[in-house]
Amino acid sequence: MNKVPMTVAGEAALREELEQLKKVDRPRISAAIADAREHGDLKENAEYHAAREQQSFAEGRIMEIEGKLAGAQVIDVTQITKTGKVIFGTTVDLVNIDNDETVTYRIVGEDEADVKNNLISVGSPIARALIGKEEGDVVVVRAPGGEIEYEIDQVHHI
Structure with missing residues (x-):
């Protein structure tokens, strides 16, 4: 299994x-299913079907998270020697050469990426270039x- 950086x-x-x-x-959904079962005929019981759908979603998400954690390679950038190089987990201040605008990005794992919060995926074009x-x-x-x-202005290992 390939390890995924996180x-x-x-x-x-x-x-x-x-x-x-x-x-x-999980306990809340189980209680909702039990409560819905008490209302009688399950074929036409919308509450039962909604609770079962929630249960299916929750169990799927649990399996997905457990799989991601099992395949994760957790990297603590604060424990890595500060070299000034851009690596996974570092925060980078960049200056756009054309318009002198400064932008700061943190390079994170695929699941953590959130461009609105300047968290970019290690697989993104910007991160690959950096x-x-x-x-x-x-x-x-x-x-x-x-x-x-x-231009790479500053690299932070935080």
């Missing part, structure tokens, strides 16, 4: 969701809108 925060979020599903949602580069390097990102040149 940050410490990403692992914690998945474990928290798993805990919620197993200890809160990995292995150092502060002061200029990188060309081939994005759907065309090529963008960035």
